[in-house]
Amino acid sequence: MKKIVIVLALAGAAFSAHAHRPWMVPTQTLIESDRETWVTIDGAVSEGLFDVDHMPLRMEGLTVIAPDGTSSQAPAPSVGKHRSTVDVQLPKDGTYRFTLAATNVMGTYKLNGETKRFGRGGPPEAPAGATDVKTTTMVQRQDTFVTRNKTSTGALKPVGSGLEMVPVSHPNELHAGERARFRFLLDGKPLANFPFSLVPGGVKYRGTANEVRLSTDANGEASFTLPAPNMYWLSAAYPADAPRGPGADGPAKRYSYSATLEILPE
Template sequence: MQQQRFTKALALGLIFAGMSMTAKAHDAWLLPNATMIDAKEAWVSLDAGISNQLFEFNHAPLRLDNLMITDPDGVSTKATGAVLGKYRSTLDLRLPKDGTYRLSIVNNNVMGSYKLNGETKRFRGAQGSPQVQIPAGATEVQTTNVLTRLETFVSANKMSETALKPSGSGLELIPVTHPSDLRVGEPIRVRFQLDGKPAAKLAFSVVPGTAKYRGSSGEQRLTTDDKGEASFTVAAPNMYYLSASFPGGERGAPQQPGAKRYTYAATFEVLPQ
């Protein structure tokens, strides 16, 4: 599944999460308690986890060390005050400005292998970190650059657009339909771009949470058009997980040496009419 391809790459890239891959893929996710908060003093509670079912606390916490908060004015700051639990991380975040916030974890990681003195060594870590330095004398060097983005959006008292602007780096989603105004049965329009250019013919999936109460994943598989755009609807209110990766291909397919891999995932809330 597209979603599983994302989470395998993400788990390898987010080494700070402290998880090891098992035979079954896991999902890494951010889950706000609401995406539209109407209150004089607005707060949002955020859960972050890694699990084998979406939004279930059953495997490992996702660390929020690198969580960035982009406020309605477009100012980004690193989140503080997160609590690391057994199965999830939690953060209570005050939203002092009215408008839409982006909550995101973005990483640029390198993984690969080399031979030194006849022994194969494997490595992974952040771009430029000591963990990914290749020693002198190494041969058969193979590396893959993995750029990951995991995010969600919340609005306080009103919706705004500034925090939705893309950075122009990596695989990004530009919400055409505002992410705090998604309704059952109404078209949800999105646009993907890759390093600032339209991500044409990009496969992505949309999956509702609480699968254990349905007995099926409920996954929709979709593809963007030549402009990197797509439109879809959902039949029931829920929190939804949208994910994509580039390049595509079968899960576990070998990567070319020096290749780049891009992954994206976001949590959206769809409300009743």
């Protein structure tokens, strides 16, 4: 059930510029300290990007990848009406990656002439006697990054499964007006000509998403000039044009990825 809850919180990432978006935001992305160091990660699902206006992101499965590449489970979050919060200690200098990942099967079936769904808050699978069963496997990942004192790359190594973004440019050293390079992989292989987007926070003050649409080259890398300083939500999905909804006609396996990145002043 934990995986199902996480999938529900992540579902829909990158499929619509106007849908509810799941996000995690750290209190700081760069921390300079020679004392005991903690970071707070807030998580929510909202229509207004980084606004707490809908429901909490369930972060019970949050994984912390340390600067040396080792991973551990984050402490249990506090879950409120509109957001979740988890405090994580950063004992070592370097860059940490915070990841929510889940794989789940959802779908539809017919029973006694009625079409029903499974794997979305209901039964985990179609019951005995069901007909016309259609399933979709959802593989989802969400990241954010925090650095204590000095950047490092041990936590940034690709996992090799699912859809993932490999930051060739360090994710905590992004400055407006500079060039950045990201690589996208699917099960460890580069994704050529693959679309993704960046949306800055503060949508409610602009009245428009200001979505920046980008694409990788033939080698699965994108090189682009970073936009104005802000906290940004990066999102991507594969296949990019997959129909929405569990059991919908289309590919039997779908992938989504999102990340929260801070672009700093020049």
